[in-house]
Amino acid sequence: DTGVSQDPRHKITKRGQNVTFRCDPISEHNRLYWYRQTLGQGPEFLTYFQNEAQLEKSRLLSDRFSAERPKGSFSTLEIQRTEQGDSAMYLCASSYAEGPYEQYFGPGTRLTVT
């Protein structure tokens, strides 16, 4: 399978704990995006990378969220001191570095904060 993969698929954590998610993009893709989706809504942009450089971060993103892509391949998204409002599906997508940026999504990580 050469699609986008995400790990874990499900995560249940208690409020105040830190969590980390991993995304492995399609191997030929230089760009990697993180989105968050809550029930009944479309995906909400969080941040994206081109190779290892983080090019944009949503203004809506709390300082508790941080993302890395140290070697330009896989990426991690960490949420510190989780809150119940962080419960959502976290989606990763990847694309080529040149437009028009067709983005292919992974299966997502469903986070539940209790």
Added chain:
Amino acid sequence: QQPVQSPQAVILREGEDAVINCSSSKALYSVHWYRQKHGEAPVFLMILLKGGEQKGHDKISASFNEKKQQSSLYLTASQLSYSGTYFCGTERGSQGNLIFGKGTKLSVKP
């Protein structure tokens, strides 16, 4: 600025046609269309670029009216497999970060 999709939901019989609209109050560079089935990731359908042509494959096509900043997705002779929620994602500049609408839930009945 989140694009507005209409209708919010539509129910079709197999073989019927549907149109889903996506409108923005801001000038757009591109519109991306995705379909998402329950519990699954969004699946890419097509991109329409500013100044580009109408796209389509099989019985699904789309257009982009730059003057109105509106895109329409056309589904003809719908099949059961077309059921799902359709999202448009808009891009104001050629950056790649998409702003998605709230989606249109399409249900195709036999």
